[in-house]
Amino acid sequence: MPSSAAGGSPARSGISNAPEADFYTVFARTAPGAGARGVTAFLVPADRPGLTGTAVDMLSPHPIGTLTFDAVPVTADDVLGEPNSGFRVAMTTLNLFRPSVGAFAVGMAQAALDTTVEHTSRRDAFGGKLKDLQTVAHQVAEMAVRTEAARLMVYAAATAHDEGAPDVPKRAAMAKLLATETAQYVVDAAVQLHGARALRRGHLLEHLYREVRAPRIYEGASEVQRGIIAKELYG
Known part of the structure; x- marks a missing residue:
């Protein structure tokens, strides 16, 4: 060769x-x-x-x-694989790696959610705890719903891959797209609810805020995932 x-x-x-x-x-x-x-x-x-x-x-x-x-x-x-079949190897690899990136993103979202629940439960604000403010409680609930939805989609994509389902490319793209976009949303919301303290070097959210951006780009950016999903739907 x-x-x-x-x-x-x-x-x-x-x-x-x-x-x-x-x-x-x-x-x-x-x-x-x-x-x-x-x-x-x-x-x-x-x-x-x-x-x-x-x-x-x-x-x-x-x-x-x-x-x-x-x-x-x-x-x-x-x-x-076989000579001159590298494109197939690449696509097969991506079908596995995209849900794995989604799982990683779900972990980031869950970490941000956990620290937010803890922070809003003990932070004093306006005569009570931060969690007692309806806008805050609703925001945290939204963070939890999106995180769980992303987790379930990652599970579904991983199961489809293990079972050799015909719609693996679509499910893998959906899982990667939803999980990474969700992680960005949840981490950003967590920073907002924590305030300036979350921006201090060494804070968990400061770390997550920096790290959460890249997964929306590698293994195919979010725009690429939408293109794959649309192609599979119309194919």
């Missing part, structure tokens, strides 16, 4: 968990002019000659880095 970067200038690409991972899933064009049918997936060890990486400092819940492929040797043993 050809190397990931055969001849010419070294090839560089951004990838999750680089440069800390031990192995990288790499997609390389192996049949020029064949479009999506000419891409092969490889599992490349991080210690392969010609492969180096540099960390990128950015808002993300996990490491992001830039990899440099300079005539990295790969063999048939490194191929994932």
Whole structure:
């Protein structure tokens, strides 16, 4: 099999968990002019000659880095799936990773909800507790409803994946979309109800507020998920 970067200038690409991972899933064009049918997936060890990486400092819940492929040797043993079937491997992987991102987002929403329930239960305001204000109680209730709805959709997508259901792409996209958008909403509402204290460095919500943004982008941005859902509905 050809190397990931055969001849010419070294090839560089951004990838999750680089440069800390031990192995990288790499997609390389192996049949020029064949479009999506000419891409092969490889599992490349991080210690392969010609492969180096540099960390990128950015808002993300996990490491992001830039990899440099300079005539990295790969063999048939490194191929994932079949040669020139990398697009199928990528789509199958996304159908699994999107619900997993959704699960991660639900966890963020739940953490924000839990700390908000605790805060509003003990925070004094206007002669009572913050939770006694109807607008606050209703806001927290909305946060809880959305979080639970996202959780159930993630469960449904994961079950569909495990059972090999035909509508996995749609369910995976729905779960990722709803869960990540919900997490953004719940964390933002939690910050609002906590006030300035939530913006202090080291506060749980300050951490969540920074980390919650990235999941709406990677594994396909929210706009991409809506496009997939619409395509599946009209297909």
